[in-house]
Amino acid sequence: MEEERDPSSVADTSAAPAAPPVVPVARREGTPGITETIRKSLSEGNSGGGMPDELLLVQRDGSKLVRFLAEFDKGVPVIMHDKWEILRPQPCLKYYGEPCPFHVEAFRSVTWYVWTVWDYESQSKRVAMWKPTLASPVEDLLDLFDANGTIMDRDIELRRMGTGTKSRWKIRVQPPTPFEGKLSKPFSEEKTIEILKGLITKRTLEETGAKPKSSEEE
Numbered sequence: 001m002e003e004e005r006d007p008s009s010v011a012d013t014s015a016a017p018a019a020p021p022v023v024p025v026a027r028r029e030g031t032p033g034i035t036e037t038i039r040k041s042l043s044e045g046n047s048g049g050g051m052p053d054e055l056l057l058v059q060r061d062g063s064k065l066v067r068f069l070a071e072f073d074k075g076v077p078v079i080m081h082d083k084w085e086i087l088r089p090q091p092c093l094k095y096y097g098e099p100c101p102f103h104v105e106a107f108r109s110v111t112w113y114v115w116t117v118w119d120y121e122s123q124s125k126r127v128a129m130w131k132p133t134l135a136s137p138v139e140d141l142l143d144l145f146d147a148n149g150t151i152m153d154r155d156i157e158l159r160r161m162g163t164g165t166k167s168r169w170k171i172r173v174q175p176p177t178p179f180e181g182k183l184s185k186p187f188s189e190e191k192t193i194e195i196l197k198g199l200i201t202k203r204t205l206e207e208t209g210a211k212p213k214s215s216e217e218e
């Protein structure tokens with residue numbers, strides 16, 4: 001279920017306030033809590049929106065071959081709010097001219113960084129986003145940038161192992177080659193923010209009493 005709440009399949013929950021307690025399976029079966037959690041996950045699934053098409057998704061124990069179209073130091077910082085089991089990571093509503101009900105201590109506010117990449121598998125531009133934690137590829141990308149001066153001169157395989165609190169990433173750096181994808185211009189900061197709007201779930205807004213400004217399908 002953690003997988004479904006995860007907006008980009010890159011979310012890391014290791015810094016969450018507390019993981020749910022480990023309860024023996026026998027005791028968990030049929031409890032209202034589990035039912036509620038499943039219901040919530042289902043309602044937040046892809047069919048219910050909240051997963052922008054442009055988001056780079058890397059499945060657990062999977063990988064994606066990408067070319068970064070923006071330099072490491074040009075990653076777009078975005079304030080994301082989340083709360084364990086209550087609110088999956090989503091951008092601050094202030095970006096969209098809304099009062100933000102999550103801009104309070106009860107929710108976490110963490111700056112994520114967003115890069116436009118060319119995804120060879122889908123042959124399209126995607127946004128890749130991570131918190132700068134050890135459970136992300138950000139440190140490896142920084143190392144590459146420090147050593148090489150750029151992360152854009154070669155293809156990079158982003159490999160994800162495990163999920164949630166156990167999620168780890170490794171990057172596999174290819175030799176430098178000319179970029180051969182079709183589109184090389186990164187999304188603008190405005191476009192990036194607009195794409196991330198898709199992470200806001202109507203259900204969450206309703207639950208918290210906030211109202212979306214307009215239809216989520218723009």
Ligand SMILES: [Zn+2]
Nearest residue numbers: 092093100103
């Ligand atoms: Zn906010």
